Amino acid sequence: MDPQVFVRLSIGSLGIRIPVVTSNPVREGVRISTSPCVCEIRLRGFPVRTAVVPFISSSPQDSPDPHHIATTFYLQDSDVKAMLAPGCFHPSHASLEVSVFVGKQGFQYCGVGGKKQQQVGTFRLEVGPEWSGGKPVLLHHGWIGIGKTKQDGGKPGPELHLRVMLDPDPRxxxxxxxxxxxxxxxxxxxxxxxxxxxxxxxxxxxxxxxxxxxxxxxxxxxxxxxxxxxxxxxxxxxxxxxxxxxxxxxxxxxxxxxxxxxxxxxxxxxxxxxxxxxxxxxxxxxxxxxxxxxxxxxxxxxxxxxxxxxxxxxxxxxxxxxxxxxxxxxxxxxxxxxxxxxxxxxxxxxxxxxxxxxxxxxxxxxxxxxxxxxxxxxxxxxxxxxxxxxxxxxxxxxxxxxxxxxxxxxxxxxxxxxxxxxxxxxxxxxxxxxxxx
Incomplete structure (x- = not known):
């Protein structure tokens, strides 16, 4: 029996941390509650996925779960080829997008949030030829900035932690x-x-x-x-x-x-x-x-x-x-x-x-x-x-x-x-x- 080519794209080990501004934490910094953020994970041709993004403190003992998988996409070889081929409606290659939001029950960042859901920032990863290589590829692992503060002179704002892994999954x-x-x-x-x-x-x-x-x-x-x-x-x-x-x-x-x-x-x-x-x-x-x-x-x-x-x-x-x-x-x-x-x-x-x-x-x-x-x-x-x-x-x-x-x-x-x-x-x-x- 000959298998068909599939790849497994997993996104996990999610976490977010926010730098706290001590001068005026209510007005210029962050007010943190016990509720986590949420994110929307998008990949062209697939339904939007949602996942919880837990808040991670700056303490060395506090880190994202390295084994947790928030969502998984299964792609056929034809799916990857379609994402790599630009068209009339998609002039560039497709990207994996992870957009983080805060809402009424989340924490407030720089005066944003509280009454309705607001976007904190977005992580983007472009689909490349390595997606169809048939070998395990660690596309991203670690912290990355996804936004800038508005009132602290442009210093780095919130950081998102995630692990994006591509594995062959023949079927x-x-x-x-x-x-x-x-x-x-x-x-x-x-x-x-x-x-x-x-x-x-x-x-x-x-x-x-x-x-x-x-x-x-x-x-x-x-x-x-x-x-x-x-x-x-x-x-x-x-x-x-x-x-x-x-x-x-x-x-x-x-x-x-x-x-x-x-x-x-x-x-x-x-x-x-x-x-x-x-x-x-x-x-x-x-x-x-x-x-x-x-x-x-x-x-x-x-x-x-x-x-x-x-x-x-x-x-x-x-x-x-x-x-x-x-x-x-x-x-x-x-x-x-x-x-x-x-x-x-x-x-x-x-x-x-x-x-x-x-x-x-x-x-x-x-x-x-x-x-x-x-x-x-x-x-x-x-x-x-x-x-x-x-x-x-x-x-x-x-x-x-x-x-x-x-x-x-x-x-x-x-x-x-x-x-x-x-x-x-x-x-x-x-x-x-x-x-x-």
């Missing part, structure tokens, strides 16, 4: 060639021309139980499905869905199946947080044939608000442990109408610092060094009722073999199908009206 990119329910082929997109290389196939089924003559190693898991559901819930429940991922030889290398049915909660027409549907993501047991081991659990439910969305919660399940010993690695919302992105990325959300072993590892989480995993995977899916064809990106460092990729593709299939499984159920009142008409 494997896969695409489902059709809707997940259509049992599509899965291809790998390679090179700048996005050449398609078949690599897996996806088999979807909606049977609640396998026939007794079928030798399916997953049968043991089906027995754990909830029993005793009343006839109405049985008719309305979305259950029995299963996705098998096969390699080119036809061998099953990963799977996902509904372990908790998607049913409407009592008194409403939707899958609610109090009773989410759940998928079990499994992989072949490395210690034996025709047996499977749980790798992760994906829960999903419908959130109702101004715009409906589907909530996801994904846990890793260490080998030999029950659900209570699982590790939360992703929790996010996806628009039910427009779709969106499911991701595992400790730079973009909490919990951070979660170790992530290879899916083919022994599963002994205690033996894994507690390092930040960073970007692991993402998949883009469409909203309910739309043709999805998920696109999945996987960090190369988390894929040691094809089976590792397959388990993430099974997870992506479960995410895609959850959008459909969380659609509102028809209510009895609406059915009655239709029957009368």
């Amino acid at each position: 494997y990119v896969f695409q489902f060639e059709d809707d997940t329910k259509s049992s599509p082929q899965i291809v790998q997109l390679q090179g700048t021309m996005k050449m398609k290389q078949p690599i897996f196939s996806c088999k979807f089924s909606s049977e609640r139980r396998m026939s007794s003559h079928q030798l399916d190693p997953m049968n043991n898991y089906w027995s754990s499905m909830k029993e005793g559901i009343d006839q109405e819930s049985e008719r309305k429940a979305r259950k029995g869905w299963k996705v098998m991922i096969h390699d080119l030889s036809g061998a099953a290398v990963a799977a996902a199946f509904i372990a908790t049915p998607f049913v409407p909660s009592s008194g409403c027409d939707r899958v609610a947080r109090s009773n989410p549907g759940a998928w079990l993501i499994v992989r072949p047991d490395i210690c034996g044939t025709d047996s499977w081991q749980p790798w992760g659990k994906l829960e999903a439910w419908r959130e109702r608000g101004v715009k409906d969305s589907v909530s996801f919660r994904f846990h890793l399940v260490p080998e030999g442990q029950e659900a209570g010993g699982s590790i939360l690695v992703s929790e996010l919302l996806i628009s039910a109408d427009k779709g969106g992105e499911f991701f595992i990325d400790t730079d973009r959300q909490t919990p951070s610092g979660t170790p992530l072993p290879s899916p083919q590892s022994s599963g002994d989480f205690a033996a894994v060094a507690p390092v930040v995993a960073g970007f692991v995977m993402n998949c883009r899916v469409q909203g309910e009722g739309k043709s999805s064809k998920p696109v999945v990106q996987l960090a190369m460092r988390h894929v040691t073999c094809e089976q590792d990729a397959a388990i993430f593709l099974a997870l992506a299939a479960a995410v895609d199908l959850s959008i459909q499984a969380c659609r509102p159920f028809p209510s009895k009142a609406k059915r009655g009206i239709r029957n009368v008409v």
Whole structure:
């Protein structure tokens, strides 16, 4: 498998310090409160990011956190080339901009601030050829002045501390060639021309139980499905869905199946947080044939608000442990109408610092060094009722073999199908009206 070129631009270790003028600290200097500043981080072609900038005193013992990452941008090779090429609307190269602001609850600098947000200063770093060099580059690390005082003779004003680092982050990119329910082929997109290389196939089924003559190693898991559901819930429940991922030889290398049915909660027409549907993501047991081991659990439910969305919660399940010993690695919302992105990325959300072993590892989480995993995977899916064809990106460092990729593709299939499984159920009142008409 050949990866595509990506780079990871991280901005962190933020801090700001303000020189205090002793002659008249209220009028000419700085009044400091306990609230920090905020900054807006801009890079052409990406949404604006915001982050808190803590105040750092002049004491040698007070310094910014060297390990904290405020935000991360992931750039394809084509993104960097576009930033380096001037155009009609952008006559010069793009720049990374970090603009620091104070607001009503922040500190006041030289009489500025208090009633509304005011800008303290801006750090700019122009995009250069080194951004596409494919090597780690420390673009900036340390303090830099971002403004001048207005009433102290032009002496240096506020200083911003930040660390800007560029790291290569190669990824494997896969695409489902059709809707997940259509049992599509899965291809790998390679090179700048996005050449398609078949690599897996996806088999979807909606049977609640396998026939007794079928030798399916997953049968043991089906027995754990909830029993005793009343006839109405049985008719309305979305259950029995299963996705098998096969390699080119036809061998099953990963799977996902509904372990908790998607049913409407009592008194409403939707899958609610109090009773989410759940998928079990499994992989072949490395210690034996025709047996499977749980790798992760994906829960999903419908959130109702101004715009409906589907909530996801994904846990890793260490080998030999029950659900209570699982590790939360992703929790996010996806628009039910427009779709969106499911991701595992400790730079973009909490919990951070979660170790992530290879899916083919022994599963002994205690033996894994507690390092930040960073970007692991993402998949883009469409909203309910739309043709999805998920696109999945996987960090190369988390894929040691094809089976590792397959388990993430099974997870992506479960995410895609959850959008459909969380659609509102028809209510009895609406059915009655239709029957009368």
